[in-house]
Amino acid sequence: xxxxxxSPRHEVTEMGQEVTLRCKPISGHNxxxxxxxxxxxxxxxxxxxxxxxxxxDSGMPEDRFSAKMPNxxxxxLKIQPSEPRDSAVYFCASSLALGQxxxxxxxxxxxxxxxxx
Amino acid sequence: xxxxxxxxxxxxxxxxxVQINCTYQTSGFNGLFWYQQHAGEAPTFLSYNxxxxxxxxxxxxxxxxxxxxxxxxxLKELQMKDSASYLCxxxxxxxxxxGTGTRLKVLA
Numbered sequence: 001x002x003x004x005x006x007s008p009r010h011e012v013t014e015m016g017q018e019v020t021l022r023c024k025p026i027s028g029h030n031x032x033x034x035x036x037x038x039x040x041x042x043x044x045x046x047x048x049x050x051x052x053x054x055x056x057d058s059g060m061p062e063d064r065f066s067a068k069m070p071n072x073x074x075x076x077l078k079i080q081p082s083e084p085r086d087s088a089v090y091f092c093a094s095s096l097a098l099g100q101x102x103x104x105x106x107x108x109x110x111x112x113x114x115x116x117x
Numbered sequence: 118x119x120x121x122x123x124x125x126x127x128x129x130x131x132x133x134x135v136q137i138n139c140t141y142q143t144s145g146f147n148g149l150f151w152y153q154q155h156a157g158e159a160p161t162f163l164s165y166n167x168x169x170x171x172x173x174x175x176x177x178x179x180x181x182x183x184x185x186x187x188x189x190x191x192l193k194e195l196q197m198k199d200s201a202s203y204l205c206x207x208x209x210x211x212x213x214x215x216g217t218g219t220r221l222k223v224l225a
Binding site for chain 1: 158161165211212
């Protein structure tokens with residue numbers, strides 16, 4: 001089984017440019033999460049989708065960040081305009097809905113390492 | 118507020134036993150996960166505790182005391198491949214609140 005797929009794996013861009021990160025969750029999972037990981041703050045939840053609907057976006061830092069999930073197999077996280085402080089590893093994770101699995105553990109993609117110069 | 122504390126780094130010797138502690142103060146609690154993350158890779162699921170007590174899975178065990186807001190991950194018969202970060206995460210329904218992780222170095 002393919003796990004969570006993310007692209008690109010690495011992205012280097014200049015300040016002010018638009019960045020789009022992509023995620024394909026595990027087939028059959030209806031919960032999708034975007035996280036950001038930095039040394040200082042660890043893993044932070046940015047946004048949570050359930051059945052393609054954004055449920056909790058309280059972790060999205062500011063209006064420069066937006067996320068979409070047009071269907072059950074695809075999600076994007078967009079940063080426009082990007083800033084150097086956005087440099088981090090961005091993870092997408094998916095899980096079954098609550099009550100459908102023994103643990104409802106989240107399965108993480110390999111991450112996108114973003115560097116904004 | 119939410120607060121999850123783990124030691125930043127630990128070092129242990131191959132073949133030894135190491136205990137990684139996690140204390141938490143959160144508003145709401147469903148369960149506690151431990152994840153392993155090798156450098157440059159994604160976190161992977163290790164264990165889940167929802168009730169007090171010890172859960173054993175091979176070389177890894179995890180303990181939870183909800184009244185004390187405390188958990189630990191116990192790694193036995195350490196191997197070099199166990200060098201990684203170990204993340205403690207408290208869950209409230211769908212939401213995971215992660216600690217910043219403990220970097221474990223296993224020395225030969």
